Amino acid sequence: MNWHNEPATWSEDGDQLTVSVEGETDYWRHTRHGFVADDAHAYLRPTAGDFTATVAFAADYGTQYDQAGLLVREDAETWLKCGVEYVDGAETASAVVTREYSDWSVAPLDDAPFDDAETVRARVERIDKAVEVSVSTDGEDFRMIRQAYLSEADELQVGPMAAAPQGDGFEVTFEGFAVEAE
Numbered sequence: 251m252n253w254h255n256e257p258a259t260w261s262e263d264g265d266q267l268t269v270s271v272e273g274e275t276d277y278w279r280h281t282r283h284g285f286v287a288d289d290a291h292a293y294l295r296p297t298a299g300d301f302t303a304t305v306a307f308a309a310d311y312g313t314q315y316d317q318a319g320l321l322v323r324e325d326a327e328t329w330l331k332c333g334v335e336y337v338d339g340a341e342t343a344s345a346v347v348t349r350e351y352s353d354w355s356v357a358p359l360d361d362a363p364f365d366d367a368e369t370v371r372a373r374v375e376r377i378d379k380a381v382e383v384s385v386s387t388d389g390e391d392f393r394m395i396r397q398a399y400l401s402e403a404d405e406l407q408v409g410p411m412a413a414a415p416q417g418d419g420f421e422v423t424f425e426g427f428a429v430e431a432e
Contacts, residue, residue, distance in 0.1 A: 251409060254292040254323070267293060267424040269412055276415040277321065277331050279352045290331075290413030292321040293427075298405045300432035304373045305410050306389065307424045311336035313417025317344060318424075319372040321411035322381060324401045331411055332383040332396065333372040334359070341370075343385045345396035357395050359385075369425075374408070376400070377432070 259270035269291055276287035297303070309318045311334070319333015327350050335344035335356060342356040359370070371386045381400045384392035400406075410424040 251293050251295045254294055254321075254407070255289050257291045260291075265426050267410060267427070269410075269422050269424070271316070271318075271412040271414045271419045271422060273414045273418040274416070275419075276315070276413045277329065277346070277348070277411070278415070279327065279348050279350065281352045281354070287415070288326050290321075290411060292323065292407075292409055292411035294321065294323065294407035294409040295429065296405050297408045297429050297431075300377050301408070301429050302373065302375045302432060303408045303427075303429045304371060305424050305427040306369050306371045307333065307410065307422055308369045309334070309412070309422035310420045311341060312420060313414060314338070315413075315415040316417060316420050317414075318412040318422040319344070319370075319410070320374050321407075321409060322374055322376070322400065323407040324403045328401050328403075330374065330381055330383070330398070330400055331413075332374060333385070333411075334370050343370075343393075343395045345383045345398075347381075347396070347398040347400065349400070353398075355396055375432075376406070
């Protein structure tokens with residue numbers, strides 16, 4: 251695995267990855283806000299063909315748009331990030347699909363079984379050119395939050411990601427990152 255924008259402080263112990271997310275980092279392209287950012291942290295591995303990627307993570311979100319989860323990346327203009335994003339004082343399930351322009355969606359995590367979840371799991375399934383994003387708090391019952399066209403590329407980079415677009419940063423711990431070929 252290789253870093254895309256390696257953080258100054260991180261550690262790996264078995265299947266656990268702890269990251270001190272640096273402030274003013276993000277993945278975003280144009281859309282309503284008009285800026286481009288490609289400087290968030292992602293620990294990626296190449297993956298060819300269809301796959302299912304999953305990771306569990308827990309974080310101390312506290313500033314608007316703090317986020318953690320998975321990144322699936324072809325290049326700076328074609329990628330997907332998903333997981334949890336801190337929006338208007340609440341943790342939300344979030345997915346951003348980018349094909350030159352970012353297309354963002356959020357869903358509340360305040361309904362059962364997502365109440366007061368400390369650990370959230372993100373799952374991305376790639377089937378041909380499409381991706382399906384799901385979230386879970388127990389690792390068994392996943393709720394689909396997004397399905398979209400992403401890329402025709404055979405090989406993509408996939409792995410844990412985190413960003414702190416407006417704050418000073420926060421700490422996140424990822425566990426059990428796995429990629430299974432379909």
